[in-house]
Amino acid sequence: MAEEYRFIGKATPRKDGAEIVTGTAQFLDDIRLPGMLYAKVLRSPHAHALIKRVDKAKAEKLPGVKAVLTWEDVPDWKGGTPNATRVLDRKVRFVGDAVALVAATSERIAAEALRLIDVEYEVLPAVFDVEEALEPGAPQLYEEFPGNVVPPGAPYFGPNCLKEIVMGDVEKGFNEADVVTEGTFRYENTPNPMPPEPPGAIARWEEPNRITLWVTDQVTYRHKIYLGRVIGKEIEVRTFGNFCGSSYGSKGMSWQLQLHAALLSRATGRPVKLIFTKEEHLAAFTLRPGSRMRAKVGMTRDGTVTAVAGTWLIDTGYYSRSTQAQVAVGCGEAQIAVRCRNWNLKPTIVCTNRSVSGIVRGFGGQELKCCLIPLLSLAMQEAGVDPFEFFKKNYVKPGDGYYWRNGTWYVYRGVDYSKAMDKGAEQFRWKEKWRGWLKPTRVSGSKRTGVGVGVHGNADIGESASEAYVRLDPDGTAKLYSCLIEHGTGLPSNMVKMVAEVLQLPMDRISLIASDSLISPYEFGPAGSRGIFAIGSAVIAAAEDARRKLLDLAVPLLGTEPDHLETEDGVIFVKDHPEKRIPWEVATGPDRTCMGFGRYEADFTFANCMMSFVEVEVDMETGKTELLRVVNATDVGQVIDPPGLEGQLNGCLGSAGIDSALFEETIRDRLTGHMLNANMIDYKWRTFAELPSIENVILETPFQTHRFHAIGVGEVATAPGPTAVLMAVSNAIGVWLHSYPVTPEKILEALGKVPTGVRKGGAA
């Protein structure tokens, strides 16, 4: 049973609610700086080409144009992991790659100037498929990456970064198995997280060596650090966060466009705004990685996994910024969900001539599971194992362990999620609806319903470092200094709520100081559901430190020890003699503030968990699938804000989550590499009129994390659903479907109602 708090766990209005509903919340594109110019990017029509010649004279002469930059005009700055992708290059590697940059007095003039730039290309052969990219003689994207293989390992995760899952003896494991299944599985529809606000940046170059950058993303401070790696430490970068029209991780991939704006600002001496159009957002920005697994699993009849062995190919598009990190986290997450002693799973990251894949909610694990779980399902079918019972049995339990991203073995010390899973199954009525593998739950005319279940969780809820200051002012108010911004999760309000609880001070007396890397201390930022535990721990520590300093000041005035003092609503009093009380101002005097500092260090011994049950209805005549119902089950230790958590869990549908199994996909022309649905009509998304029922089962079993015993869960909400949908549709129609998304034509194909292979030239 959770503790009773004054603020924690109560539904409180978001601190920024009034700004959001009145349109005064300031997003990136709402900012206007004096003298600001507008940037546009000329993009490659070829998937792979060398730039032979660029004639920009006509564009430069257009009135209003202030700068036109090509690869010849910019420093040799390179980003990516490892650094191999130039900020503007002589070579273009996907349809939409940047060729030239224009800054002009208006967007329209900048766009007009693009048409006046004449480019001569030497077109090169391109490669769009991971296995073709690995073949000898395949077109090579980078000299640095022979065979198109991107070197493994994310430097940030240390020298032993998890690059594969290898442990035990897989041969022995297969020998112990009752059933062995194998096959190739793909999650290669590369859906787009597609936040409503497009990517962008505003940059102001100040001579001789300073860049001020307004970013739209949740990791304000980290952009500064990453740009430092690309451009060198002699250039000082200051980053400002703004309201972020969400990111779902994707805008963490903004270094290139940020530097495009910065270089144009350097060239013009004026601030420059670069905002992507929706077409650019869809065709030239972050997608989910492509995932293809060729593997074999062994299982006993009691649902014990005895061995997993195979290869995992990850298509990162034209470069990798974070894919090694996603492989590391995905490999860790596989062990959290599937207890097995014998592994030999070997990932390879491959670059291909398409737009980049990278950071998206579900970070590597969703991509891995979308292949691994269908494979495990074949074994479960053969062994006669119920998938719900399988997940419950195999999900990490206290005392179990896993290799996490830095290659270290951690022993899990969180709660047993079996209880939350049971509650979810009960709410969904799993036992009643589950009829066995490839069996529909109900048949009614041409309509059949089927059910499926998926699970996901990660140990990144305690990842990386966070720092915060909390300042107490004599007037009984507090300020939280942190490089946080609101990007949809309600985290800034939740952090204020934690400060409120520590200080027993109403939330409206606490403000969050603007996300500014020059003023606030280091913050890795919200990622991997780390907000509540990791960021929360730093914020709590800062508030406690400030409170301690405040009470110390009151000791001589109230004549007792600090332990005997309490503060509430800006007043300090003696616990046993509440009539002995003084306002903060008396303790501090009018000219003193109390500044507390808090720091959090990574701890990977906790993991969150989300189980999603889905029920679908398939029309056997038309092949159309309707998602009828979703039940999510989790345990968060302690709810911080009920409506905020509800919203995060409902997010399972969007941002390339459950719907990436139903209808979301990036469709490319296989010959040219052009994206064919780079607009919000042809790229399908769920509307208000098509909402399934969602029920969220949320348990509160205290975790030994911080004083509020809570963990975060938002980031993983998208990840369990896609495999559950595939399972449910397969059960409904009685035939295995192993292709995302389950479009009507694929279903009709599986049912033998249309000839196979009708779809030529579709998704690569």
Add this chain to the structure above:
Amino acid sequence: MITRGKKSGAADSPERRRINLTVNGQLYQLDTGKELDRVDPADTLARTLRETLGLVGTKVSCDSGACGCCTVLMEGKAILSCMTLTVECDGKSITTIEGLSDPVTRRLDPLQQAFVDHTAFQCGFCTPGIIMSAKALLQENPSPTEEEVKEGLSGNFCRCISHYQVVNAVMAASGKVR
């Protein structure tokens, strides 16, 4: 040039037309032309609101009529401001998200308050458009069913999935809207 105030009687040539636009009760007289401070005949209403009048509460996401982020009211009806040319709006009355709260007391419209009370947003980027669509719906149909609310908002994109809380907020506000 932008001038505020009463309509002038100046005769307009086709190149130098003057557009009278009332936004949130304020009359703006906008001259057309290619110069930066004029309204280009190709300017959308979304662009004029944001770039010329500085009313940046109206958001642009897809800029091609698919997502509903730019929804405003024209004569009380919801329209997509990214698909409407400003030169077509002469003599029209527009309400944007900035015009919903009380102009003097800044008190929130009951619909806005319901969104705050129900945390009917996550990132909030699509919220102004959703609120304007809901406002138009409630003006036409003050007591809609849940299904009617969903149908009425089906042109509004939200990627964080705040739909459920939005429907609750609109249902709570229905009947209370001015």
